Amino acid sequence: DTPHQIHDYVIYQMHEQVLMERYENNKALIQEKLAKIIPLINLSGQWSVDIMQNGDEFYIIDMALAYNSALNNCVSKEKLRTVKEDWIPRLPE
Structure with a gap:
């Protein structure tokens, strides 16, 4: 309800x-590219990925x-899964 939010919405x-x-025209391309990249990144769980188009x-x-x-x-709550985050590094003994 702020003037800034109203301006952005307009x-x-x-x-x-x-x-x-633009979204519809590029959606398949982005999905294809991400399908190749994501398996190379050592992540677990569900991730939200923001993509910016410049030209x-x-x-x-x-x-x-x-x-x-x-x-x-x-996203419907049935589709979202919580993931236990463990950011503590394990040092060799």
Whole structure:
């Protein structure tokens, strides 16, 4: 409800059709590329991956555990799985 959020929403509405067309036109390409990259990264659990398009190029700009993602409310709770995070390194004895 802030002026900043209202401004962002108005700008989004003005460009929504073009943005959705770009999304639909590139969705399969992004899924294909991610399917090749993700197995090479040693991660477990579900992840949310944010992709930015700049012209014809695409960049991964953010990743988070899906359960902790800012937009996790857009995914049904039945699909989200919590993952126990263990960030404590194990030192050799």
